[in-house]
Amino acid sequence: MSDADQELGDEGRLRPQEASPGAGSGDDSYLHPLFPHDVYMRQALAEAEAAFDEDEVPVGAVIVHQGRIIAAAHNQRETLQDPTAHAEMIAITQAAESLGSWRLIDCLLYVTLEPCPMCAGAIVQARIPVVIYGTTDPKGGACHTLYQITSDTRLNHQCQVLGGVMRDESKAILQRFFAKQRALGKK
C-alpha cells in the first residue's frame, strides 16, 4: 500500500473512532490523522445518495487502489431483488473485474455503513487489507458491533478497520431515508 499512500499525499483529515486491535501489520500510514479518508468517503456518500434516489436503503461503497477509485456502488437490493446486492458486494465484484484478480490486495474499501456478516465475509475472501466505514450498524455490524469477522484470527485473513469516518453524514442519510419510509407508511 505504500505506493498508494504516497500518491494520496497529506491533505484531508481523519477522526477515527475505532481501530481493530491486532489486525494486520506493516504499512499503516492510512492511520495518519492527515490521510484523506474523507475524500473517498464523500464518494461513497454520493453512491448512498444515488441509492436514496432509487428508494434503496442508502448505503454506498467505493474501492480505492493506488489512489484511484476502481469501484463505486450502492445498495441495489430492491432494484435487483437480490439479497446479496449490498454496496460492498457489488463494489468487490467491480474491483475484481478491474484488477483482473479476486485478490484485492493493496485496496481500501470505503463504505458508509459498517459491513454486515455477508459483506465482512466477502471482504475476508477478497483479502482486502483496509476497510473504512462511516456509521456503526447496531442491528448487523460485523466488523465491530455484533461480530468482529474482519479481525477474527481464526480466519485466514484479517484486515484493519476504521469506523466513524464521516459518521454523522453516513447516519443522517439513513435516518432521512427511514423517516421518509415511515411517512409513506412503508416501514
Ligand SMILES: [Zn+2]
Ligand atoms: Zn452487507
